[in-house]
Amino acid sequence: xxxxxxxxxxxxxxxxxxxxxxxxxxxxxxxxxxxxxxxxxxxxxxxxxxxxxxxxxxxxxxxxxxxxxxxxxxxxxxxxxxxxxxxxxxxxxxxxxxxxxxxxxxxxxxxxxxxxxxxxxxxxxxxxxxxxxxxxxxxxxxxxxxxxxxxxxxxxxxxxxxxxxxxxxxxxxxxxxxxxxxxxxxxxxxxxxxxxxxxxxxxxxxxxxxxxxxxxxxxxxxxxxxxxxxxxxxxxxxxxxxxxxxxxxxxxxxxxxxxxxxxxxxxxxxxxxxxxxxxxxxxxxxxxxxxxxxxxxxxxxxxxxxxxxxxxxxxxxxxxxxxxxxxxxxxxxxxxxxxxxxxxxxxxxxxxxxxxxxxxxxxxxxxxxxxxxxxxxxxxxxxxxxxxxxxxxxxxxxxxxxxxxxxxxxxxxxxxxxxxxxxxxxxxxxxxxxxxxxxxxxxxxxx
Ligand SMILES: [Mn+2]
Numbered sequence: 001x002x003x004x005x006x007x008x009x010x011x012x013x014x015x016x017x018x019x020x021x022x023x024x025x026x027x028x029x030x031x032x033x034x035x036x037x038x039x040x041x042x043x044x045x046x047x048x049x050x051x052x053x054x055x056x057x058x059x060x061x062x063x064x065x066x067x068x069x070x071x072x073x074x075x076x077x078x079x080x081x082x083x084x085x086x087x088x089x090x091x092x093x094x095x096x097x098x099x100x101x102x103x104x105x106x107x108x109x110x111x112x113x114x115x116x117x118x119x120x121x122x123x124x125x126x127x128x129x130x131x132x133x134x135x136x137x138x139x140x141x142x143x144x145x146x147x148x149x150x151x152x153x154x155x156x157x158x159x160x161x162x163x164x165x166x167x168x169x170x171x172x173x174x175x176x177x178x179x180x181x182x183x184x185x186x187x188x189x190x191x192x193x194x195x196x197x198x199x200x201x202x203x204x205x206x207x208x209x210x211x212x213x214x215x216x217x218x219x220x221x222x223x224x225x226x227x228x229x230x231x232x233x234x235x236x237x238x239x240x241x242x243x244x245x246x247x248x249x250x251x252x253x254x255x256x257x258x259x260x261x262x263x264x265x266x267x268x269x270x271x272x273x274x275x276x277x278x279x280x281x282x283x284x285x286x287x288x289x290x291x292x293x294x295x296x297x298x299x300x301x302x303x304x305x306x307x308x309x310x311x312x313x314x315x316x317x318x319x320x321x322x323x324x325x326x327x328x329x330x331x332x333x334x335x336x337x338x339x340x341x342x343x344x345x346x347x348x349x350x351x352x353x354x355x356x357x358x359x360x361x362x363x364x365x366x367x368x369x370x371x372x373x374x375x376x377x378x379x380x381x382x383x384x385x386x387x388x389x390x391x392x393x394x395x396x397x398x399x400x401x402x403x404x405x406x407x408x409x410x411x412x413x414x415x416x417x418x419x420x421x422x423x424x425x426x427x428x429x430x431x432x433x434x435x436x437x438x439x440x441x442x443x444x445x446x447x
Contacts, residue, residue: 240412
């Protein structure tokens with residue numbers, strides 16, 4: 001058995017990527033949403049410099065992937081009308097053996113046309129002239145600025161200072177509801193991340209580094225031809241009370257909790273899991289009390305994931321449990337009303353300062369709004385949506401703005417699962433990642 005053999009055998013069959021026929025349907029739906037006499041341009045993400053001539057690993061643009069499956073840097077998809085029909089043209093880099101020796105083989109124009117769901121291909125080298133010509137006499141150009149400088153310049157010169165329309169207003173709505181093909185990929189992504197978390201729990205021992213947990217989890221992703229969908233957070237002790245801590249540089253101490261927020265990507269589709277457990281495998285009384293409260297809130301949040309409910313039902317459910325629990329534990333000395341506040345902004349927010357969840361999909365914080373604080377109208381939960389439920393409580397011992405009993409200091413707990421909204425109630429995609437106290441105490445340190 002190789003490293004991660006346990007994970008490999010637990011994983012089911014990896015689903016195939018999204019079918020070209022499904023991408024064609026997405027293209028048709030997108031084009032149907034555009035106004036008459038328009039052209040839409042979808043570019044790839046830029047390449048970012050890591051150091052001198054070394055680049056950050058490139059991640060394809062989610063919109064380009066969604067519509068065409070194309071990943072090649074410099075790829076640009078253009079949707080335009082010709083003889084009354086919408087066509088998808090893909091600009092790609094032409095074959096060039098001298099360059100390919102260094103940077104890898106390219107499908108070229110012919111390979112892209114036969115291997116991807118597009119109607120025609122053209123050379124990226126000619127995009128300047130060629131695209132200007134296509135945009136002539138077009139009233140509306142859909143384009144996202146800031147990703148591809150050369151394309152931005154073409155669009156600017158054609159629009160003469162006018163603003164392009166935003167293609168996201170159409171595509172985001174489409175991406176909110178996941179198809180069966182997408183759900184299969186997300187379930188696999190959730191399984192892989194679940195098993196990776198379990199491996200980290202099994203290996204965990206006081207004295208190990210936070211980075212060791214990170215390496216076990218990310219190694220497991222890579223071993224299964226996947227990669228992280230966002231930088232992994234491994235925070236032990238007080239580090240767990242820093243929401244976006246990802247330096248992962250400290251030694252995990254006996255008696256501390258460790259919070260791990262890590263997920264992976266399968267064919268672009270993200271999973272997003274947080275688990276918190278004792279480094280030595282045994283919860284202290286104080287840790288147990290906070291953990292049980294967060295778990296109770298999390299289960300209430302999942303139960304609130306019912307088709308037809310408003311988005312805020314999830315946050316309401318977790319918040320009510322947490323606020324009451326903080327009063328019961330005498331961490332808050334006030335009424336439930338004051339703890340919750342008028343608009344979920346009461347005293348409990350000192351310890352639970354983020355939202356309950358977000359959409360999940362090709363982007364870990366997926367498009368379509370729904371997050372607390374955004375200005376979009378409230379969503380109604382609908383079958384096919386995938387959300388995260390991730391309440392937490394954080395008692396940083398370093399915080400000067402709060403007054404709490406010493407026994408809570410340095411405790412940070414978050415529990416996060418990925419949940420599919422369905423006609424038959426919530427489906428927890430990350431159900432293979434244990435979170436009950438007895439399960440955790442029976443796993444941590446037992447490799
Ligand atoms: Mn999340």
